[in-house]
Amino acid sequence: MGAVAESTLSRLRADFPILDREINGHSLVYLDSAASSQKPRQVIEAMDSFYAHSYGTVHRGVYELGREATELFEGARERIAAFVNWDSDLSIFTRNATEAINLVAYAWGRGNLGPGDEVLITEMEHHSNIVPWQLACEDTGAKLRYLSVPESGELSLDELDAVLAEGRVRLVAVGHVSNVLGTINPVEEIARRARAAGALTLVDGAQSVPQMPVDLRAIDADFYAWTGHKALGPTVGMLHGRRELLKEMRPFLGGGHMISRVEREHSTWNELPWKFEAGTNAIAEAIGLGAAVDYLAAAGMDAVRAHERELTAYALERLPEVAGITLYGPRDVDRRGGVVPFTIEGMHPHDIAELCDREAVCVRAGHHCAQPLMRVLGVGATARASFHVYNTRDDVDRLVHALNGAREVFGL
Amino acid sequence: MGAVAESTLSRLRADFPILDREINGHSLVYLDSAASSQKPRQVIEAMDSFYAHSYGTVHRGVYELGREATELFEGARERIAAFVNWDSDLSIFTRNATEAINLVAYAWGRGNLGPGDEVLITEMEHHSNIVPWQLACEDTGAKLRYLSVPESGELSLDELDAVLAEGRVRLVAVGHVSNVLGTINPVEEIARRARAAGALTLVDGAQSVPQMPVDLRAIDADFYAWTGHKALGPTVGMLHGRRELLKEMRPFLGGGHMISRVEREHSTWNELPWKFEAGTNAIAEAIGLGAAVDYLAAAGMDAVRAHERELTAYALERLPEVAGITLYGPRDVDRRGGVVPFTIEGMHPHDIAELCDREAVCVRAGHHCAQPLMRVLGVGATARASFHVYNTRDDVDRLVHALNGAREVFGL
Amino acid sequence: MDALYRDYILDHYKNPRNFGELDPHDLEWHDHNPLCGDELGVHIVVKDGRVADLRFHGQGCAISQAAASITSEELIGLPVEEVAGLDADWVIDQLGIEISPTRRKCALLGLKVMRGATTGDASWPE
């Protein structure tokens, strides 16, 4: 099955112009898609053609360019919403996933949290799903709590239940897929249990939407945030929310387009989703993300997931050949996404990444915006390889080769 | 001089691919640059080439793509900051001007305003410089006040002094150039008087930076916000601020990249400007804006301003030929930017814009995100023509022709 | 002849039927189109469960004013409860012109306020 998945998707490599690059005499092996993915020419061209043929602002221009821009922009919103199975008028364009989470932390959090309330996150969250809640708790007097991450890299639903049973949790904010460990969290189950305990759920889908089928109706969380630049698109984020909540919530950013009527002292708000889109939108970027989800849908998200799973399995098989390596995250590739964090005894991740770069193998080194998780793992930093449709088993071979070469440089 | 300005810049038209478009058998006349400008191929290509050759995230990638991306991105920041004569580490990339103003309204406003304090804006502000202050005043108990806009379309510094003398104003938030009237406000003088009265000044430069030389050190305001998409660039905003203020202010959005250290309960912040840039930046767009300011600097902002002035003068000369027309804004073209609002007796602005579109002349109709100003002018809406480097006197002739044709359709 | 600005559309715009106010009235409603700022109010007098009289007032483009005028003519005499059943297609049918997505809300504002007055439903007709 793995081999099938790879051969099916391997034709897609030709769509990514950057893969033609050579660095230090080697062809590019890009293994940092969990940070940001490369873009296929279909996405780049969708934006170009918008700029070259139809550019205009949306919703207000009575003229033809304005009409075309509006159709392209709102059409993209519809396809993006359909891609994750949610209503398009409940699907808000944001700056990135970070802003989407901050939107909820400000517009819902400031109005709904107070002393005695708790926000529950996990030790494997990305800073973008930690810091907004720290700030919101500071402002409201609510308390921030963490679900622990055990050795297995998998959350305990029993611990969740125990915390929920105390009755103070107002919101559970959890990543769908960890950007470090790759853990696929049971967000559907988490949302169900949270709701039963009277708490809302926000899911950070920054790592999930790019690499697996995501059905928001099935997950049934209250908020779901993700980011286009990891999903083959440009830098634009999405927030999907439940209608009643988005209706009740106060706006976040104030300005043009999000209003209905502006009086001197106060204003009334536009309909959803525009109530939460203040100022001129990233129109070209939304259109680019529309092209990206078209591209992913055509590839088939099941095939994308199979491809990621296959490459992860292959990496987990081959990387132990490197002496002194430690791998992190769940062992079961059915429970993890396409990311493999590792350390090598005697070599700091920074140096690993630097030496991989000599062979044009791009891996990340650092805390991956997850400092609390690094402390749980007992490391200052890790190296990390992550995959997308354009990666192949050969890329994993190149990584292993580069790592062995790095050990040699270090005289290990 | 006008003729010189036009002939100097007319060679630039060829740089804008969209101007090759025909609509309804007519070549495109784009007169809505105050809403958003078109993009020269240099800007589109800068983003394309980034995506096709160097795409990566910034600041963290040890590998070559990350290095190139960081250099391109931070290099763009430096050139953008230099373009308006400000320090690059005090120049923050935002989503758009609206978010830049909200950043100040949240990060400075929530921490510094309280009952008894006043925020002073003007009746000619764009909604993006009104609504954030309404929300901030609601949250803090401060009061929102307006400087009036008299018939002349020009603010009264005496009124400003009188309000400041009451001693309650903590912040004056004022547009540099009105997006409706075109009025160029004396922001340097306003900032000086505000400071003398112990108030800060925020200038909304969304309409000024695109069309005239702007020297932030000369203006010497505390905050200056603008937006790339009106300045031949893509959708990314800028906030420039004074060092002491940005240092003291709490962050606005929390998340990746804006932190120094994330503990479980609280975090410490990154250095400026990154403290205010949470999550993955609009990297390609920042690079695109860098290309846009290079383009504008090469054209010469004095020449751009002369060109806008010349076209505005020509429009103010020719438009009165249209029977029943009323023009708004200062009469003196030295005191107004390249935007001309108008109404025609017996024809609603919406219908004017629709009929202009038949001849591929793009003008805007509506309240232009300035409902309070519309009430002051005593109209529900206006039509508006606005210019940029790619416009010519011929475009103005085409507008006059379209307006006369529109009157005919309406049997006027 | 212009496909959008037909003679009868311009006639309704320039000489709107049932334009003005009604005092006293039984029902009233007021709304606006946030995109362009057009305003429309309506006063309705009800007799025997029917729209006995109706006046609208406000400002807007030719399409919104003509649509309100035409809609008003159709509404007078109608059983009040039937107003709830009128929808966007009905308005556009009555107008007899092609309405682009950009102008759709202009065309629907009249029915929106008249339906609001009779049903309390503040949503846009679909």
Next chain:
Amino acid sequence: MDALYRDYILDHYKNPRNFGELDPHDLEWHDHNPLCGDELGVHIVVKDGRVADLRFHGQGCAISQAAASITSEELIGLPVEEVAGLDADWVIDQLGIEISPTRRKCALLGLKVMRGATTGDASWPE
């Protein structure tokens, strides 16, 4: 031979000089590199206005550890007030390798904390 990971760099990394803690000590400082999370602390004993002894501790990449080790050797014996005058170029000179912008902060972290301990200045060396 590798241009960055020279033998003496790797030697300083694997066998850092003056690594550890000093108790008691007169001066101390602690800081980290926010980009990669590297941590570095320093203890200094002062005698007659000079750095009489110095130990650093923490974790980091080869560049940051080697730079701290090399810097520590240079500092011991120096008049305390002269530490303030050491700058980024000085560190990079001592290292004797080319430092890319990405690795610059790695190379400077050692001097940063040692300068911090002697001057209270928490900024990055320029």
